[in-house]
Amino acid sequence: MTLTETGSPAAVPAGTPPLLEVDNLHVEFRTREGVAKAVNGVSYAINAGETLAVLGESGSGKSVTAQAIMGILDTPPGFVTKGSIRYQGDDLLQMPEGVRRTYRGEHLAMIFQDALSSLNPVFSVGYQIAEMFRVHRGMSRSDGMKKALELMELVNIPAARERVKDYPHQFSGGMRQRIMIAMAIALDPEVLIADEPTTALDVTVQAQIMALLKELQRERDMGLILITHDLGVVADVADKIAVMYAGRIVERAPVYDIYARPAHPYTEGLLASIPRVDMKGQELFAIKGIPPSLMRIPPGCPFNPRCGYARDICREQDPPNYPVGDAHDSACHFWEEVVDGTRR
Amino acid sequence: MAPAGEAVLEVRDLVKHFPLTQGIVLQRQIGAVKAVDGVSLDLHKGETLGVVGESGCGKSTLAKLLMVLERPTAGQVKFNGEDIYSLKGKAFKAMRRNIQIVFQDPYSSLNPRMTVGDIVGEPFDIHPEVAPRRDRRRKVQELLEVVGLSPEHINRYPHQFSGGQRQRIGIARGLALRPDVIICDEPVSALDVSVQAQVINLFENLQSEFNLSYIFIAHDLSIVRHISDRVAVMYLGKIVEIGDESQIYGAPSHPYTQALLSAVPIPDPTQRDRKTQIVLQGDVPSPANPPSGCRFRTRCWKAQDICATEEPLLTIRPGISHPSACHFAEQAQIVETHDAEEFGLNQPVPTPDDDDLVEPGTLP
Numbered sequence: 001m002t003l004t005e006t007g008s009p010a011a012v013p014a015g016t017p018p019l020l021e022v023d024n025l026h027v028e029f030r031t032r033e034g035v036a037k038a039v040n041g042v043s044y045a046i047n048a049g050e051t052l053a054v055l056g057e058s059g060s061g062k063s064v065t066a067q068a069i070m071g072i073l074d075t076p077p078g079f080v081t082k083g084s085i086r087y088q089g090d091d092l093l094q095m096p097e098g099v100r101r102t103y104r105g106e107h108l109a110m111i112f113q114d115a116l117s118s119l120n121p122v123f124s125v126g127y128q129i130a131e132m133f134r135v136h137r138g139m140s141r142s143d144g145m146k147k148a149l150e151l152m153e154l155v156n157i158p159a160a161r162e163r164v165k166d167y168p169h170q171f172s173g174g175m176r177q178r179i180m181i182a183m184a185i186a187l188d189p190e191v192l193i194a195d196e197p198t199t200a201l202d203v204t205v206q207a208q209i210m211a212l213l214k215e216l217q218r219e220r221d222m223g224l225i226l227i228t229h230d231l232g233v234v235a236d237v238a239d240k241i242a243v244m245y246a247g248r249i250v251e252r253a254p255v256y257d258i259y260a261r262p263a264h265p266y267t268e269g270l271l272a273s274i275p276r277v278d279m280k281g282q283e284l285f286a287i288k289g290i291p292p293s294l295m296r297i298p299p300g301c302p303f304n305p306r307c308g309y310a311r312d313i314c315r316e317q318d319p320p321n322y323p324v325g326d327a328h329d330s331a332c333h334f335w336e337e338v339v340d341g342t343r344r
Numbered sequence: 345m346a347p348a349g350e351a352v353l354e355v356r357d358l359v360k361h362f363p364l365t366q367g368i369v370l371q372r373q374i375g376a377v378k379a380v381d382g383v384s385l386d387l388h389k390g391e392t393l394g395v396v397g398e399s400g401c402g403k404s405t406l407a408k409l410l411m412v413l414e415r416p417t418a419g420q421v422k423f424n425g426e427d428i429y430s431l432k433g434k435a436f437k438a439m440r441r442n443i444q445i446v447f448q449d450p451y452s453s454l455n456p457r458m459t460v461g462d463i464v465g466e467p468f469d470i471h472p473e474v475a476p477r478r479d480r481r482r483k484v485q486e487l488l489e490v491v492g493l494s495p496e497h498i499n500r501y502p503h504q505f506s507g508g509q510r511q512r513i514g515i516a517r518g519l520a521l522r523p524d525v526i527i528c529d530e531p532v533s534a535l536d537v538s539v540q541a542q543v544i545n546l547f548e549n550l551q552s553e554f555n556l557s558y559i560f561i562a563h564d565l566s567i568v569r570h571i572s573d574r575v576a577v578m579y580l581g582k583i584v585e586i587g588d589e590s591q592i593y594g595a596p597s598h599p600y601t602q603a604l605l606s607a608v609p610i611p612d613p614t615q616r617d618r619k620t621q622i623v624l625q626g627d628v629p630s631p632a633n634p635p636s637g638c639r640f641r642t643r644c645w646k647a648q649d650i651c652a653t654e655e656p657l658l659t660i661r662p663g664i665s666h667p668s669a670c671h672f673a674e675q676a677q678i679v680e681t682h683d684a685e686e687f688g689l690n691q692p693v694p695t696p697d698d699d700d701l702v703e704p705g706t707l708p
């Protein structure tokens with residue numbers, strides 16, 4: 001265990017590259033209707049034992065970024081047009097596919113929102129987990145099945161021994177998500193990407209799954225990238241957060257900072273729109289308008305048509321990342337006004 | 345708004361069992377899915393009754409029963425004093441007009457080949473007495489305005505609108521016949537976070553404007569808290585606890601309600617270690633074969649022998665301010681309240697002028 005007493009990740013010696021670092025990533029989808037710029041300069045990094053929450057609404061590019069990291073982007077129509085994705089310093093995007101494949105499952109693993117469609121319906125779940133050990137570790141089928149049973153017990157499938165030969169549709173949504181988690185951690189990856197792992201689940205099951213993920217992460221000292229649109233889940237588990245909007249990271253910060261001192265108008269608006277007890281009977285704050293089409297992202301700051309702080313410069317100049325505080329930056333020309341709460 | 349006023353809807357012992365059959369030619373009934381199994385509640389004029397519970401607990405079936413889209417296996421629903429399942433002819437049509445529904449999915453609940461004008465005006469075809477033909481276009485434009493859409497968009501098609509705008513179209517259609525009751529089945533769950541608040545505000549404004557009564561079904565407990573006067577908690581086809589919003593959230597007494605509330609993550613990292621979380625074991629049992637006695641007993645940490653043999657009735661119990669269906673009901677405070685200041689959000693957030701906003705039809 002490299003965790004400190006407070007549960008925060010151990011300091012990484014200076015000069016060591018981050019475990020995983022996405023830098024200035026651009027992805028576009030070339031479709032008949034036009035080019036959709038799904039990811040436009042995303043940068044984030046994660047270290048062992050850390051949880052990074054990637055927050056953003058539907059279509060903001062969270063999953064596409066994750067697919068690019070995993071090398072499972074739907075190409076065509078999707079293409080990485082710029083940027084790098086470095087695992088322990090080595091750029092995955094420069095590797096031939098044959099080499100890159102060896103990273104999937106071994107070093108980087110991913111679980112998806114919809115467990116049913118990501119499990120194969122015609123094989124038993126035990127068989128599917130066992131296959132991973134056969135293919136990657138050269139184990140026999142029967143040893144693989146033993147491993148599968150161990151993993152199913154690890155993720156708390158009740159009566160795992162009796163259920164190891166059951167098919168995916170015979171499990172509930174929560175159980176299927178546990179099986180997905182078992183498959184994802186089977187080969188002991190260093191980085192686990194969880195893409196909306198609980199969005200399709202009920203809150204009581206969500207709590208079980210999040211508790212399981214946190215425990216596994218702690219035990220195995222994994223870097224966890226948690227993709228979500230739920231500000232509650234983020235507050236519960238994340239160490240740091242990256243907020244996405246229209247394919248960009250608009251704010252990055254340690255988790256306590258972002259709730260206490262949002263420095264981007266979009267983040268501020270999202271936080272303000274959460275119904276709170278003391279808001280009962282009052283209008284909720286609502287961000288006006290809707291996110292832009294990725295085929296027609298407005299010039300300048302992509303948030304400008306919905307932003308109450310916007311000025312002429314916002315329609316002309318794309319804001320850079322302004323440093324706001326320790327490990328906290330904001331892509332807003334007027335971040336100081338957001339922090340101060342005064343529109344000048 | 346206080347739940348004063350008379351009851352518009354009185355639901356008594358409502359039951360809906362869906363037969364489970366086997367065999368293709370000679371269908372044999374081998375059991376039943378007890379989707380709704382003895383639900384009683386009142387909806388008062390001008391109030392919002394929230395209904396919460398996990399997936400499959402019977403919320404949508406209840407909504408369909410109230411809309412008479414399904415007929416019950418047993419039980420009664422009175423609308424303004426009349427049993428809705430025995431109404432015929434004109435009286436049935438009048439009742440239909442007065443209870444409307446807004447569905448969860450703004451993507452599939454609108455016919456893609458109809459214009460917005462046709463969709464919102466469709467109820468007038470079924471109830472021509474409400475608006476004579478020559479008034480329709482104007483009425484539809486008014487409705488679009490009421491829900492915050494531009495009346496000029498009357499000839500557009502659903503795919504030219506965003507999810508939130510499509511939900512507004514659904515709401516406009518629901519309002520067309522000036523109903524007394526609107527049943528909202530997960531009306532914001534399919535919407536983006538940044539758009540949910542817009543639609544919630546719309547629901548609230550329309551309620552005060554038209555004195556509507558809402559049944560508001562949702563799984564987001566904080567949204568239900570914000571919008572509801574009273575809340576009913578469902579588990580496996582039954583209501584396990586019902587009361588004022590402040591009673592259910594401030595002093596929940598049923599273990600299931602307590603677990604549900606404690607499972608909701610609080611959007612405030614400073615609460616992370618302060619709150620006690622009840623993590624329930626296992627999944628909801630099948631509604632085709634619910635546990636004997638108390639249906640929650642297979643997941644309840646307080647269960648005793650009596651829980652397996654005797655069904656706890658939904659009733660006011662000693663020391664509890666509101667009806668609870670637990671033999672061992674005890675009030676507890678689960679949700680920590682946090683106010684805006686602690687939250688770091690005590691500043692007003694500026695918004696742009698309306699006319700700067702993105703036009704519909706520019707979506708991904």
Ligand SMILES: Nc1ncnc2c1ncn2[C@@H]1O[C@H](COP(=O)(O)OP(=O)(O)OP(=O)(O)O)[C@@H](O)[C@H]1O
Nearest residue numbers: 029038057058059060061062063064074077294708
């Ligand atoms: N295979 C594809 N072909 C064309 N466009 C795609 C494809 N996959 C994704 N996109 C587009 O890329 C954009 C970003 O998608 P992505 O799935 O990353 O969003 P997201 O933020 O994860 O959304 P959600 O929460 O809905 O999953 C969307 O506009 C989406 O329509």
Ligand SMILES: Nc1ncnc2c1ncn2[C@@H]1O[C@H](COP(=O)(O)OP(=O)(O)O)[C@@H](O)[C@H]1O
Nearest residue numbers: 362377379398399400401402403404405406631
């Ligand atoms: N037409 C039907 N035939 C058989 N079972 C049904 C039917 N409609 C609903 N059910 C079952 O009834 C239960 C309650 O469903 P529903 O009311 O849709 O739940 P929810 O609370 O998710 O809306 C579920 O177990 C569901 O599968």
Ligand code: SF4
Nearest residue numbers: 301304307314332333
């Ligand atoms: S750069 Fe301008 S438009 Fe963009 S978020 Fe900041 S103030 Fe708003």
Ligand code: SF4
Nearest residue numbers: 638641644651670671
């Ligand atoms: S009646 Fe028994 S099993 Fe049911 S909720 Fe109460 S204590 Fe639990």
Ligand SMILES: [Mg+2]
Nearest residue numbers: 062063195196
């Ligand atoms: Mg996604």
Ligand SMILES: [Mg+2]
Nearest residue numbers: 400403404405
């Ligand atoms: Mg439903």
